[in-house]
Amino acid sequence: MFRLAWFVNYGFGQYGWGGRWSGNVSRDVGRPELFMHNTKTLENAGFDYVMLEDAPVLPDVYKASPDYSVEHGIFRLDPFPLVPLIAQATDHIGVIAxxxxxxxxxxxxxxxxxxxxxxxxxxxxxxxxxSSPHAVGQNFGRDSHYEHDLRYEMADEWIDAVRALWDTWEPDAVVMDEHTGLFADPAKVHYANYNGQYHRTRGPLNTIPGPQHHPVICQAGGSGVGRTFAARNADTVMAGTKGIDGMRGYRDDITRIATENGRDASKIKVVHLIEPVLGDTMDEAKAKDRARQEAAAADIEGKLAGLSYLSGIDMSQFDLDAPLPDMADKVNGHKSSYDQFNRIAQSGKTFREALSGRSGQQTIELVGTPEVVADQMEEAMEQVGGDGFLFVLPFTRKNVAEVADGLAPVLRRRGVIRDGFAHKTFKENLQEF
Ligand SMILES: Cc1cc2nc3c(=O)[nH]c(=O)nc-3n(C[C@H](O)[C@H](O)[C@H](O)COP(=O)(O)O)c2cc1C
Incomplete structure (x- = not known):
């Protein structure tokens, strides 16, 4: 069996602006209903979780200006307040911010x-x-963002400090003994006194332990240090490495590093990015795929803006009809994501040709009827070894309905995805198989 998850890739933003199946974006915007409705639909379909992306910045690397983001509605409200609203509308599915x-x-x-x-x-x-662009650092009072490897070194300490705080209350510290009147046992509440190079914190937390005590940790590190951070700390890892070999290699790497660090790697669930194109017939699916590719290839400006954001380099300054200079070592943003593009750009193509290649973040191409796509997913999982898929289609009702009502039921009938939730918490359900 494998698991399904959905990457809500502009977080608490808008989906479908200017597109055909956008519903009532202008009425929905800033409202929780779309997220509540879609997540409930995915829960019914047997999804393990939705993941709300975020970045505390209005992207302004492209043309050194936020104009593109402003004109195209690339904004993000804070995803955290949305979480309890989604939870109210659902019963079992995990919600990640x-x-x-x-x-x-x-x-x-x-x-x-x-x-x-x-x-x-x-x-x-x-x-x-x-986090990626320098502007994030500037939003938080610095002149620039921290250097790529340094921020993972800081993150290593950060997660140790957060764990130390979570552990300031032992899981059974709260006794709530109505006979003696004792609320919690002081012998089971401790100071953290965490004293690192980058982070210091005292504790104890002024919260009481939640049902999971340590909430599920999700990560998507792609570089060497990023993978190490993910393997050491994450319960679920999101991966965008291309092709069956790339998927298997990434998962094997996470397994190896986790094992070297004394973790039970079978508890870490790697999900691989996909953007399936579904149709009633193969011809319909192929025509949809062609139309999607043509639209993406025509949107050169969108690709330039996206690449500028993830690399931190203003891509408007380069000649589209000449090869792109190799700038991989200058990238301080999502390093490994840029490296994937750079490999294409350095293979003798012009910048325009490199940009107009197959779009998207998917690991494998999935185009067809629900039955055909389900076959391909099953086969990929057999070859890769696990642990599931992360859908990255725009979070419109239409896309969610096609997957939840068309594809997921086929997978469920075959017994390869969950048919209900056996446990109360997200982590227990995630680790069930
Ligand atoms: C599926 C997926 C989701 C991601 N979500 C976010 C996000 O919400 N915010 C963000 O700043 N970066 C996000 N990233 C970027 C990763 O955290 C990471 O920086 C990237 O994969 C490059 O790896 P590296 O940091 O090890 O170079 C995401 C990456 C992937 C593949």
């Missing part, structure tokens, strides 16, 4: 995540990112 380890103090992180673990009744997870 993204937090930056570089700019969130450990005490604030430990307290907020514990509070959300309570509010979701043990269904909360946090996606840990180190």
């Amino acid at each position: 993204t937090m930056t380890t570089s700019y969130t103090p450990p005490y604030q992180a430990a307290r907020l995540t514990t509070t959300l673990d309570h509010l979701t009744n043990g269904r909360f997870g946090v996606n840990l990112v180190t």
Whole structure:
């Protein structure tokens, strides 16, 4: 069996603006209903979790201006307040929101995540990112963002500090003995007194342990240091490495590093990015795929803006009809994601040709009827070894319905995805198989 998850890739933003199946974006925007409705639909379909992306910045690397983001509605409301609203609309599915380890103090992180673990009744997870463009650093009072490897070194300490805070209350510290009137046992509440190079915190937390005690940790490190951070700390890892070999290699790497660090790697669930194109017939699916590729290839400006954001380099300055200079060692953003593009750009193509290659973040191409796509997914899982898929289609009702009502039932009938939730907490359900 394998698991399904959905990457809500502009977080608490908008989906479908200017597109055909956008519903009532202008009415929905800033409202929780779309997220509540879609997550409930995915829960019914047997999904393990939704993951709300985030970045505390209005992207402005492209043309050194926020104009592109402003004109195209690339904004993000804070995803954390959305979590309990989604939890209210659902009963079993996990809800993950993204937090930056570089700019969130450990005490604030430990307290907020514990509070959300309570509010979701043990269904909360946090996606840990180190953040990308310099503007994020500037938003938090620095001249620039921390250097890539340094921020993972800081994140290593950060998660130790957060764990130390979570552990300031032993899991059974709260006794709530109505006969003696004792609320919690003082012998089971301790100071953290964490004293690192980058982070210091005292504790104890002024929260009580949530149902999971340590909420689910999600991560997507792609570089060497990123993978190590993920393997050492995450319960679920999101991967975008291309092709069956790339998927298997990434998962094997996570397994190896986790084992070297004394973890039970079978408890870490790697999910691989996919953007399936579904149709009633193969012809319909192929035509949809062609139309999607043509639209993406025509949107050169969108690709330039996206690449500028993830690399931190203004891509508007380069000649589209000449090869792109090799700048991999200058990238301080999502390093490994840029490296994947750079390999294509350095293979003798012009910048325009490299940009107009197959779009998207998917690991394998999935195009066809629900039955055909289900076959391909099953086969990929057999070859890779696990542990599931992360859908990255725009979070519109149409996309969610196609997957939840078309594809997922086929997978469920075959017995390869869950048919209900055996446990109360997100972590227990995630680790069930
Ligand atoms: C599926 C997926 C989701 C991600 N979500 C976020 C996010 O919400 N916010 C963010 O700043 N980075 C996000 N990232 C970027 C990763 O945290 C990471 O920086 C990236 O994969 C590059 O790896 P590296 O940091 O080890 O170079 C995501 C990456 C992937 C593959």
